[in-house]
Amino acid sequence: MDSATPVEITIPAMDVSSPLVDLGLQNDGAMEVPLNGQNAGWYTGAPTPGALGPAIIAGHVDWDGQPGVFYRLDTLRPGDQIQVRRTDDSTATFAVTSVQQYPKNAFPTNKVYGAIDHAGLRLITCGGEFDSSHSSYRDNIVAYAKLVNPRP
Amino acid sequence: MFAVDQSDPLSVANYRYQTQAIGRRFMMKSRNVLLAIPVAGLALLFGPVAHAQQEAVQIQLLDLNGTGATGTAILTPAAGGALTVSIEASGMTPNAPHAQHIHGSASGHDFMCPTKSADTDGDGFVNTEEGLPAYGDIFVSLTTQGDTTKTSGLAVDRMPTANAEGVLNYERTIEASALPAGTIEHLKDLHVVQHGIDVNDNGAYDMEALGESTFAKSLGVDGIPEEATNPATCGMVSGAAPGSVPAGGVETGSGPTSGVGTQTLLLSGGLVLFGAAGTVLVRRRTRRQ
Numbered sequence: 419m420d421s422a423t424p425v426e427i428t429i430p431a432m433d434v435s436s437p438l439v440d441l442g443l444q445n446d447g448a449m450e451v452p453l454n455g456q457n458a459g460w461y462t463g464a465p466t467p468g469a470l471g472p473a474i475i476a477g478h479v480d481w482d483g484q485p486g487v488f489y490r491l492d493t494l495r496p497g498d499q500i501q502v503r504r505t506d507d508s509t510a511t512f513a514v515t516s517v518q519q520y521p522k523n524a525f526p527t528n529k530v531y532g533a534i535d536h537a538g539l540r541l542i543t544c545g546g547e548f549d550s551s552h553s554s555y556r557d558n559i560v561a562y563a564k565l566v567n568p569r570p
Numbered sequence: 571m572f573a574v575d576q577s578d579p580l581s582v583a584n585y586r587y588q589t590q591a592i593g594r595r596f597m598m599k600s601r602n603v604l605l606a607i608p609v610a611g612l613a614l615l616f617g618p619v620a621h622a623q624q625e626a627v628q629i630q631l632l633d634l635n636g637t638g639a640t641g642t643a644i645l646t647p648a649a650g651g652a653l654t655v656s657i658e659a660s661g662m663t664p665n666a667p668h669a670q671h672i673h674g675s676a677s678g679h680d681f682m683c684p685t686k687s688a689d690t691d692g693d694g695f696v697n698t699e700e701g702l703p704a705y706g707d708i709f710v711s712l713t714t715q716g717d718t719t720k721t722s723g724l725a726v727d728r729m730p731t732a733n734a735e736g737v738l739n740y741e742r743t744i745e746a747s748a749l750p751a752g753t754i755e756h757l758k759d760l761h762v763v764q765h766g767i768d769v770n771d772n773g774a775y776d777m778e779a780l781g782e783s784t785f786a787k788s789l790g791v792d793g794i795p796e797e798a799t800n801p802a803t804c805g806m807v808s809g810a811a812p813g814s815v816p817a818g819g820v821e822t823g824s825g826p827t828s829g830v831g832t833q834t835l836l837l838s839g840g841l842v843l844f845g846a847a848g849t850v851l852v853r854r855r856t857r858r859q
Contacts, residue, residue: 447817455824463624464812470758471625471810479823488822522819531816533628533644533809544823558819 419468419537419568422504424460427475431498432490438502441476449474455481458488458541464531467502468510468568472531472538475502479543479555488543492517492559500539500563512539512563519545519557530560537565624813627757631659631805634683635695635767639803641738643762645672647754647813651746655712658739659803662732663768666775668802669729670740672710674760676752681706683761683804698765698785698799705763705804709750712740712762718748724786726798738764761806765799 428435441450441459452459458477465471478486500512520526530540539562546557624647631641641659648654655672662668674681684704688696711722714730722728732738753760770779775798786794 443814443816449816449820451820451822461812461816463814463816465625465810469625469810470627470807472812474812474816476820476822480826481824483824483826486823520819525819527815527818531812533626533811535809542820542822544821548823548825550825553825554821555823555825558822 419508419510419565420506421466421469422506422508424467424473424475424502424504424510426503427458428501428503429494429498431494432488434487434490436477436487438475441474449476451476452478452487454478455484455486465537466504467512467539468504468508468537468565470535470537472534472540473502474531474540474542476542479545479559486543488541488559491541491543491561492519492545494541494561499566500541502539508568510537510539510565511567513566515562515564517559517561519559521546521557522554523556525558537568539563539565625757626811626813627760627807628809628811629762629805630808631657631762631764631803632683633661634701634763634801634804637661637663637767637802639736639764641764641803641805643805645757645760647757648743651749651754652743653746653749653753653757654741654743655710656741657712657730657762657764658737659732659764660735660737662736662738662764662802663766663775664732664734664736665773666766666768667726667729667731668738668764668766669724669726669799670712670762670764671708671723672712672760673705673707673763674709674756675706676709676750676756676759678756678759679706680759681761683763683806684801693780695767695769695780695796695800697796698783698801699788701763701801701804705761709760710744710753712742714740714742718744724789724791724794724799758807758810761804763801763805764803765801767797767800767802769797769800 424438426437436458439452439457439459441461455478458475461474464474467473477488479489480486494514494517496514498514502510541561543559544555545559546555548555626646629643633639639661643657646654684696684701688700690700708720708723711718713722713728715728730738730740775795777795780796783794783796783799785799
């Protein structure tokens with residue numbers, strides 16, 4: 419598919435539908451995160467969902483004690499579908515290929531963000547043990563998906 | 571002017587040990603991204619993140635004309651509309667310079683790498699003029715210094731040299747002013763071609779193997795061996811990646827129990843920051859949730 423800004427993500431298996439906010443990089447080079455728990459965000463420095471390469475969408479697992487938009491990301495199974503509606507009125511449909519959990523201090527940057535020869539999608543949230551001394555989860559959950567149907 | 575100095579130690583030294591930008595990015599140490607609140611305010615000073623196309627494309631360089639050479643080129647948009655080109659190829663004619671170019675078009679014409687059928691004169695090699703209809707005109711000459719326009723297409727004295735093992739490393743950032751209009755927007759329509767094959771394996775580009783380069787001659791340059799101008803590799807875009815790879819993991823959780831104040835640490839982005847005042851607003855909003 420051509421590049422087009424994504425507008426909304428729908429994940430039936432998680433009963434999730436969310437508008438997408440823009441995410442850039444922080445000054446320290448880390449990715450920004452959405453400013454609330456219920457909106458997912460897409461990383462504007464990556465290919466757009468449906469275009470060649472890995473598109474990146476991040477959402478909170480929880481927010482102020484409440485479940486966030488990607489609260490159930492770790493329950494996704496291979497084959498589960500993800501739809502991303504785009505500004506050109508097309509919808510890119512992806513199928514989950516795997517769901518992985520990584521320590522943040524050993525995040526596999528190349529595997530998640532590296533060049534790929536197809537239109538892919540990575541959904542990212544937090545997981546694992548919550549380290550209250552750092553107010554941070556120790557791990558990230560990453561769901562990998564592949565474009566299966568570029569509906570115009 | 572097209573003399574092939576195989577023992578040019580300077581070129582070899584200069585380019586042999588260049589590391590690939592993408593390798594450096596991927597090797598960046600992961601780190602935690604907790605930011606202190608005052609740093610968040612600084613995001614305002616740097617402004618919001620630009621919305622331009624920032625993705626990088628990866629080009630798999632494949633053997634052309636039976637050279638057995640392969641490689642990877644990465645085109646990465648850089649600050650101010652510049653373009654960083656990284657190439658690592660192996661199996662190239664050792665100790666010899668290799669003219670290399672970005673071919674293609676920013677006007678939507680769908681050029682591609684030629685197949686064997688492009689060898690219309692049947693000499694067993696797809697030469698430069700036979701390849702041109704498929705891969706398009708020279709878009710950018712990937713020289714090591716100076717001019718990068720089409721006119722430097724055969725400036726072999728400024729082209730990278732493969733080392734004694736036939737490995738060629740190249741990296742250069744070409745400023746926006748030196749790029750044809752539309753380059754960054756059409757990265758996926760471009761491809762890379764490298765030239766230079768020592769067909770008779772005698773360690774030099776010479777006239778004995780394939781004679782004189784008719785392509786060079788057509789440009790008014792005499793005495794260039796066809797070996798020096800025949801394409802050795804060609805690659806089209808085979809992959810894409812973020813142009814700026816985020817560092818480390820992603821802070822996407824505030825904790826299973828209510829942790830007011832945590833979010834202010836986590837949300838140090840450039841989206842809705844108003845400095846210290848904004849921080850207070852975020853706190854209030856999260857309290858109400």
